[in-house]
Amino acid sequence: MTTGCLCLHGFTGSPWELEPLAERLRKKYRWLVYTPVLPGHNENENLKEVSYKTWIYKADLAARELFLHCDQVYVIGFSMGGMLASYIAARYPVAKVVLLGAAAQYIGAGQLMKDMAEMLESGIKGQMKKHPWYPIFYEKVHTPLHAVREFQKAVKAVTPFLKDVTVPVFIGQGVQDGLVPRRSAQFLYEKMTMPVKKLYFYEQSKHFLCHGANSEQVMEDVENFLIDDIPDGEIVWKSAY
Known part of the structure; x- marks a missing residue:
């Protein structure tokens, strides 16, 4: 069987966000792992010129392509990609779906303010650009408003499909996101x-679950979750310490 x-x-990201996990599955199991770049996210592309519909279409096209070559398909989505993964799981006979930091809702203001305060403190010491959150804040602040609106439209468009997902689902969330x-x-x-679903909270993790303390x-x-038979649903809290 080909998997x-x-x-x-x-949103505003790249395959890097899931790269450690993708490489792990590719090397360990020899699966055909496909990590497409969504429209507007290549270095030579502009987010001002894309529509949320192109992100949904690209995800749909990628799923169709995998089903042409594989007998069994899993879908893993990060952040906005988690919402797109849910859409794919509702439309195609995928085996299981994994949602990491999926953006059904967004901007946790409390934690965001704590992170900004920490970054500003680093800035006072002349080391703001060395802070691990600096590239993320810089990227978000400079994201075109048009693209932000398209992101919101994408989430709104695919949310109704959540109820149609019937396959086992794994939901991972950073507590400090x-x-x-x-x-x-x-x-x-x-x-x-669906009767089989898992919700895991990772206590030391922020948004980038595959690169954080609990990675x-x-x-x-x-x-x-992907390779084993799954018991009934559960909610689990995990700590790196």
Whole structure:
């Protein structure tokens, strides 16, 4: 049996967001892992010129392409890519779906303010650009408003498909995520009505689950979810310490 895995990155992001997990699955299991770049996200492209419909279409096209070559397909989505993954899982006979920091809701203001305060403190010391959050804040601040509106439209367009997802789902959420709040993961868990679903909270993680303090736990949990038989749904809190 040929197994494929579609990995969908987030808004203003790139395949780097899921790269450690994608490489792990590719090397360990020899799966056909496809990590397409969404329209407007290549270096030579402009987010001002894209529509949310092109992101949905690209994800749909990628899924169709994988099903041409694979007998079994998994879908993994990060942030906005998690919402696109839910859409794919509702429309295609995927085996399982993984949602990491999925942006059903967004901007956890409390944690975001804490991160900004920490970054500003680094700036006072003359080291702002060395702060790990600096590239993220810089990127978000400079994102065209048109693209932000398209992102909101994308989330609104695919949310109704959540109720149509019937395959096992894994939802992973960073407790300290300043961009996608915990209530987003809880919303997804409640909205999806399939009997087999897992919700994992990672206590030390921020938004980038595959690169944070709990990254090894995240990847191990996702791997086990994909390759093992799954018991009934559960909610789990995990700590790196």
